[in-house]
Amino acid sequence: MAGYAVRRLLAAIPTLLFVSFVTFGLVRLAPGDPVLIVLGGKRISPELLVQLREKFGLVGDPVSQYIAWLGRAVQFDFGESYKLKQEVGDLILARLDTTVELVALSVLLAILIGIPLGVLQARRRESPVDYAGSFLAFVGVSSPVYFTAIIGILVFAVWLGWLPAFGSGEDPVDQLRHLILPAVALALGMIALTSRMTRSAMLEVLASDFIEAARAKGLPERTILVKHALRNALIPVLTVISLQVGFLVVGTVLVESTMGLGGLGSLITDAIQNRDYPVIQASVLLLTVLFILINLLTDLLYAVIDPRIRYT
């Protein structure tokens, strides 16, 4: 399994090169000189301009600029933000935990609510619970996260006054309280897809012969559902969840800007507005690495759930 993981990681290198190259090219295609944007209309001498260009790594042709950037990036040196005048690595690390907490909380909610809901729906097929679950799933996949977040603010912050509406909070407990609304908003779509997939996978498994056999043996319903059926239904569910995590990371951009949270998402959108090349390049690369790692982790988890799957 370790050999497989290593090979997968090596296979990811061309993808990362491609993504970084496209990002690098795209930000440079944009009209507007980043040096002039950073200066914001201030007049400076031509010598200073040349100096700034050099400092920003904007001299020479784009290909050699890219190679120079790549050479430093593999050593985890992503340069300094044009706008914020800080190391890009530090900037990202400072913002990363909000985003990771948000995503982790949402995934947790999706697993804890989506899977049991789907099992229940499959168990009580065509009952009110099933219909209610399907309805919820439809609303969940159809509601844009920023709208769900706004409804959440209206209901839980304004009318009921249970939770704070904006910002990221002071101490850890307060911070968690500030994360609940955005995490639920973010999780809703994922809960919907998870419960839907669990339901249909469970229905398929429950109709198979070995479940019949387990029933004939007189096993308790609980054991049949959890040990026999759910374990077999879990692989497609896991796939859906891992695909969704990728979307979640991007969804945080929208939720963060709705709820005034300072995470990676708002760092990226601000950087794009300000043509802050080093920040854009490093954060897009980071997100792609996260994507690839999540996919790999999912594939490895398959083998844990289903012992028939072996990676060599």
Place this chain on the structure above:
Amino acid sequence: MIARFYGSLPLPASYRMVLRRIAAAPLVRNRAALIALIVLVPLLVATLAPWLLTQANPVAQNLADSLLGASANHPLGTDKPGRDVLARVIYGAAPTLLGALVVVIVSGVVGVPLGLIAGYYGGKREAVIMRPLDALLAFPALLLAVLVVATFGRGLETVVLALGIIYVPAMARLVRSVTLVQRNQAYVDAGRALGYSDRRIIFRHILPNLVGPVVVQSTIDLAYAILDIAALSFLGLGQQPPDPDWGSMLADGRSYLLQNPLPAVSAGLAIMIAVVCFNLVGDGLRVQLDPRERER
């Protein structure tokens, strides 16, 4: 009636069969899809002829009427500059819905031939086509869209084009996988034995089998495209003010949410209703076109 219309078109029998099924699909068994189709009618009118639904001007400001609640004059109240929210929701349908349609058309026009060639011929051609498309999938879609739009200038046209291209890989992969299955069917071998050209096999025999999956995928893509267009204009990259647009209305309404939630909530509900409808219709079509689903 529509079914009969398609039946009379001068097309090969294989196409006529598929089209007849699509035309009859949601209307026959699926009540939810039928309701969705009915709800889509006013949305369609709002897109094509918004002036039929409201007399109010969506861009006329009246600062004296800032942030009014619902009333007979303004059924959904007014926003900060005193514009009629109902009119803005109605006029805001066109950029989002037509934009989503263009996204789907672009992805289909580019993605279907690419997937078809990759799936039918395989080998080198497949590698040349699918490698770059797979690499495109490595990007988080919305992030790539934000990046492209920021590069080539904000505005609805850029958003729609960027999303259209970003939707290509999924469409091409779908078409390729269906083509792969069809290519190995006995009827294709029979066609070859009869000396049919590749062109004839592709257009007369394989393509009709693609119509169903492509129509289903396109309908569901419409729903996703609406969400993505709205998201980008929510971030201020799409339709620019003062033109009405659902995503930017939501972003705008967010800043005075506590004084008057109606503008933001109306725009959000409009997005949601459109997305739910296209999802339901897509679901209905899938059930109808996939024989395995129908038995369930």
